[in-house]
Amino acid sequence: MIKREIIILTIILTVLFLLFGTDSVAAEDYNEYGIYVNDTKLDKGSTMQLFNGFHYVPLNKIKEYLNITITEDKTTNSVVLMNNTKRVKIINAITVELEDNTKVQMDAPLIFKNNNIYIPVLSLVDILDYNVEIMDDVKYIRITTAVDTVPVGKLMDAELNIALAANKTADSSYSRVAYLTFDDGIDSKVTPIILDILKQYNVKATFFIIGNTIEKNKSLLNRMIEEGHSIGNHTYTHIKENIYTSGAGLQAELDKTNVALYNAAGIKTNLFRPPYGGTYIRSAELQAVLSPYRTILWNVDSMDSRSKSITSAEILSSVISQVKNKKSAVIIMHDSGTHMETTKALPDIIKYLKENGFTILPILEDTSIYYQY
Ligand SMILES: [Zn+2]
Numbered sequence: 001m002i003k004r005e006i007i008i009l010t011i012i013l014t015v016l017f018l019l020f021g022t023d024s025v026a027a028e029d030y031n032e033y034g035i036y037v038n039d040t041k042l043d044k045g046s047t048m049q050l051f052n053g054f055h056y057v058p059l060n061k062i063k064e065y066l067n068i069t070i071t072e073d074k075t076t077n078s079v080v081l082m083n084n085t086k087r088v089k090i091i092n093a094i095t096v097e098l099e100d101n102t103k104v105q106m107d108a109p110l111i112f113k114n115n116n117i118y119i120p121v122l123s124l125v126d127i128l129d130y131n132v133e134i135m136d137d138v139k140y141i142r143i144t145t146a147v148d149t150v151p152v153g154k155l156m157d158a159e160l161n162i163a164l165a166a167n168k169t170a171d172s173s174y175s176r177v178a179y180l181t182f183d184d185g186i187d188s189k190v191t192p193i194i195l196d197i198l199k200q201y202n203v204k205a206t207f208f209i210i211g212n213t214i215e216k217n218k219s220l221l222n223r224m225i226e227e228g229h230s231i232g233n234h235t236y237t238h239i240k241e242n243i244y245t246s247g248a249g250l251q252a253e254l255d256k257t258n259v260a261l262y263n264a265a266g267i268k269t270n271l272f273r274p275p276y277g278g279t280y281i282r283s284a285e286l287q288a289v290l291s292p293y294r295t296i297l298w299n300v301d302s303m304d305s306r307s308k309s310i311t312s313a314e315i316l317s318s319v320i321s322q323v324k325n326k327k328s329a330v331i332i333m334h335d336s337g338t339h340m341e342t343t344k345a346l347p348d349i350i351k352y353l354k355e356n357g358f359t360i361l362p363i364l365e366d367t368s369i370y371y372q373y
Pocket of ligand 1: 183184234238274275276
């Protein structure tokens with residue numbers, strides 16, 4: 001292994017450690033997602049990949065379509081990316097040096113693999129000014145260079161149109177849509193505060209519930225339903241070993257939560273949010289178990305669970321910085337007992353979304369979601 005690779009590996013492991021604690025996260029293929037650049041579909045060899053929970057695309061394959069030139073400098077361990085409007089230098093795979101010499105950190109590092117450089121989709125938007133939409137329903141990512149992009153659902157390609165026509169595009173009639181999602185409840189202290197705020201602002205949200213909290217919070221579950229919120233399954237125990245070790249384990253986790261939901265409130269749900277993110281559910285065995293479910297991920301992280309000391313102001317600014325260029329925002333927040341700061345940020349998050357043209361909707365079982373980055 002050459003020195004540069006050792007440095008990069010160290011950075012990646014450090015980032016992984018910061019993001020995921022001591023969990024080891026294997027890079028897994030997300031290779032069924034095709035790539036469009038504007039209205040050109042790239043060949044089968046170019047697919048999006050999921051590494052460590054982040055969406056990546058192969059830079060070497062998309063560069064001609066995006067007019068990006070790549071210059072690697074091994075002596076300074078840097079990569080310079082240049083397109084028609086931008087020139088950025090990425091040092092040690094993670095630090096971006098802008099033209100005015102200011103430096104910012106990428107959300108996830110470049111990954112060097114199989115003679116290719118993979119760049120996080122977020123970075124295409126943040127540092128190179130492209131627009132990106134991820135369409136989970138039709139398994140395509142679309143990168144666009146123009147500001148005035150064709151809205152999702154109106155792509156020229158026949159294959160995409162057919163695939164999209166098969167889906168309900170419930171949110172296409174709104175110019176901007178936001179989905180507030182709360183994971184890890186029900187909590188007897190935090191959840192009622194969140195419900196009060198949602199009621200005060202007349203907003204419906206989606207709660208991904210941990211099944212083992214239901215028994216002692218039946219009335220709160222029924223309140224959620226009565227007040228028009230949507231309910232999703234977030235497994236029964238939220239314990240990684242119980243959920244992801246086998247298909248049978250995942251099945252039991254899902255079933256137990258559905259039984260608890262049914263016993264407490266007479267409902268079932270086909271909405272599922274995977275604890276710890278989408279990285280863990282890529283195996284065929286787990287996908288088979290999940291086939292009756294709709295897996296709901298997110299494209300805006302409020303960061304409310306990234307650090308115990310995060311403040312409401314930081315949560316608010318995380319959300320604002322990520323929604324500001326989006327038409328479609330699935331925002332992840334948490335309503336378990338340690339998330340009082342989330343309750344303090346929530347009114348301002350709702351106000352910001354409303355003032356900036358977002359329609360706030362619950363995720364229903366047939367809602368089509370576009371994970372636009
Ligand atoms: Zn969770």
